[in-house]
Amino acid sequence: MVEKEVVVNSDAGIHARPAMMIVREAMKYPCDITLIKDNVEADGKSIMSVLGLAIISGSRLVIRADGEGAPELVDYIIKLIENDFRI
Amino acid sequence: MANLTVRQFIEGKGRIDLQMRLLAGEGGLDKEIKYGETNRPGLALAGFFDHFAFDRIQIFGQGETAFMEQLTEEARLRVYEEFFSYDVLCCIFTHEYIPDSRFLDFADKRNIPVFLSKRTTTRFITLFVHIIDEMFSESVTLHATLVDVFGVGVLLTGKSGVGKSETALELIERGHRLVADDMVVVKKIDESLLMGASSELLKHHLEIRGLGIINVKEIFGIRSIRNRKRIEIVTVLEEWDSAKEYDRLGLDEDKYTILDLDVPVITIPVRPGRNIPVIVETAALNQRLKKTGINAARELDERIKKWIISEGGK
Structure with a gap:
């Protein structure tokens, strides 16, 4: 299991398009992926779930993955968030 | 279970309106509600303070207010003094009853929120328990x-x-x-x-x-x-x-x-x-x-x- 923390800095937060970018990448991996904000867990492979976290600028997120490809996926999502979804 | 203050309870009561209005003791609004139960302070008002559940919400219904009214000025003051010597969580008067100014002065001094509600006592308690249960729920x-x-x-x-x-x-x-x-x-x-x-x-x-x-x-x-x-x-x-x-x-x-x-x-x-x-x-x-x-x-x-x-x- 891999777990890393990241602070979201994009002004618009994680709205529909950024959520889709996370989910689309996650779907390529067989591992389970969970995004956690304030102890609420969301499935990183579900758009609704990620949107439901209501992630805004300044939100602290924990990205947790378990299974094949977990470290790569966590790193990619963190890179996405840190680069303001411009990759 | 998250901490719940009197203020949060009043502000977050949701769909059900308990029809409450603050009369005194604004300074105590950030006190924590620890239990989802209420207390009728009748026995305490009669001078029996053993087992007084002061850390619950105190509900003053028609019985309590009628009892307070028939007390002599002096006896009432004695009861108030003892009642407010406890760190009472908060008091609610149902049937829109407004307690005398002495009571409110004590409440202000001791930072104990006092509310009145338009609801009847039984209705108020039923709704209160319903709301608090949901707020306290995991x-x-x-x-x-x-x-x-x-x-x-x-x-x-x-x-x-x-x-x-x-x-x-x-x-x-x-x-x-x-x-x-x-x-x-x-x-x-x-x-x-x-x-x-x-x-x-x-x-x-x-x-x-x-x-x-x-x-x-x-x-x-x-x-x-x-x-x-x-x-x-x-x-x-x-x-x-x-x-x-x-x-x-x-x-x-x-x-x-x-x-x-x-x-x-x-x-x-x-x-x-x-x-x-x-x-x-x-x-x-x-x-x-x-x-x-x-x-x-x-x-x-x-x-x-x-x-x-x-x-x-x-």
Whole structure:
């Protein structure tokens, strides 16, 4: 299991398009992926779930993955968030 | 359990209006409500302070106020002094009764919030307990979809991509109602009741691969949605695994644990050509039947056993 923390800095937060970018990448991996904000867990492979976290600028997120490809996926999502979804 | 202050209670009372107004003791609004119970301070007012539950919300009904009114000025002051020597959580006067200024002065000095309510005492206590129970309830967010199927709250779980939302869509098409898609906020209202709802943000929306996000309420109308529903059965959708043994009889009831409460669970293997919504509908109906005391698998088993003894033995 891999777990890393990241602070979201994009002004618009994680709205529909950024959520889709996370989910689309996650779907390529067989591992389970969970995004956690304030102890609420969301499935990183579900758009609704990620949107439901209501992630805004300044939100602290924990990205947790378990299974094949977990470290790569966590790193990619963190890179996405840190680069303001411009990759 | 999150900390709950008097202020949070007043501000967050939600749909039910307790019709309260602050009279004094504003400085004590940030006191923490630790218990979901109320206390009628009648005995304390009569001078008996043993076991005085001062850390509960004190409800002054018609009995208490009538008692206070018939006291002499001097006796009343003595009672107030002793009453306010405790760190009382907060006082509520029902029937819109306004206590005398002495009482309010004490409350201001000791920072004990005093409210009046238009409600009657019994009604106030009933509503208070109802609201506080919900506020105190444990809560968890699940990655699942919740649908009201024939009045039974069916929680659809399973890995992403297995078809939870598609199953929900088909169920909506068949006249059932969506509560939440992909994220269900579950609250344990009581030791036997799990209430599921959507997050305020996602309410009434559904994501279908290929279509994207759709607004169920706008497309299918008001009859296709509901805001919350008690969770009565869990279905786990999973890819058909030929190596796995699936329940063929329904004699044993498996349990799924949410917030330490057991809910009956059925595992439905998904395979092309299997009509999952119909299976879910039937599971919901079967659950209702079980609640009325009819267990089809057990009854058939009993019938066969009886037959074996009477006929088969010959």
